[in-house]
Amino acid sequence: MKVAVWDTYVHREDGLIMHFDILVPNNIVDEKTIFEYGRTYLKAKPFKTGNLTSNECQFCHIEQATEAIIINIEKAGFHIIEMEHCN
Structure with a gap:
């Protein structure tokens, strides 16, 4: 299966920046x-985070x-x- 990798950086309430990738089937483009x-994914974390928009998450590669x-x-x-800083 080919997957699209979306590079994501989200601010945490403690000032750190989370870095994670969201992988989805490459036919999902919405x-x-x-x-x-x-x-x-962020809702499952025990700490608060900032928004996740196109400013924080961008397509990277397949x-x-x-x-x-x-x-x-x-x-x-x-x-x-x-x-980085996901836990």
């Missing part, structure tokens, strides 16, 4: 849908998904790769 996936990513996408519609 930004509102992708941003809603990101908001769903890549081949691993089996674990495919399983998550089949369950939730998206997959998150946490990189």
Whole structure:
């Protein structure tokens, strides 16, 4: 499965900036849908964050998904790769 990678940076209430990628099937191009996936992820965090809009989240590239990513996408519609200040 080919996935689109959306590079995302969101401010946390403590001043840190979260950096994570939102991965979706490459045929999903509606930004509102992708941003809603990101908001769903952020709602599960134990701390408050800023907004998630096109200022914080932008398409980066297409890549081949691993089996674990495919399983998550089949369950939730998206997959998150946490990189910085996500916990």
